Amino acid sequence: MKSILKSQPFLWFVLALPGFWICWRWLMTPDEYGYGHAIGDSGDWAAWLLMVTLAVTPIKLLFRKQRWAIWLMRRRRDLGVASFAYAAGHTAMYLWKKGSLELVLAELDEDFILVGWLALVLFVPLAVTSNNVSMRKLKRSWKSLHRLVYPAAVLTFLHWVWSAFDPTAAWIHVGILAVIELVRIFLQRRQRVT
Known part of the structure; x- marks a missing residue:
């Protein structure tokens, strides 16, 4: 049982639960929980x-030898890909609601829409290369590529702030x-100094 709970498929099942909940609520109670929710x-x-x-990197630096920190470090790519999956679902809902390329393109002059698209574009190569094969093939450039997560995160949170009814x-x-x-x-700087 312990091995199942620690397995990657179980982690993916847990990470998918909010997505199942969102879909179920939208299908079962569309009037109460519609597109906006x-x-x-x-x-x-x-x-x-x-x-x-x-947060995994600072956790790893603070709690190097703790088992849970090591586990989290080993599952960081899974968490990142799950984040991308929810972002892709978010985008798919938006595209479905708009229903036409013309309407999507017409909204590109809105700041929150533009930064959302830019964030998604930066996340695509990260999601595609979040596997062992890509790490081996890209070698050192894999790490450089994955530093795109920082500007992508800034764009993601700008999208959130600019699109929120109440940005608090x-x-x-x-x-x-x-x-x-x-x-x-x-x-990281303290580690380089010592």
């Missing part, structure tokens, strides 16, 4: 999983993201 919740899950993914929650998450990144930079 579904697109909002899928975007929230994409952002939350992105934050957890970015978005700004709180921006603050948490800033703390995560400041801690990461501080710990």
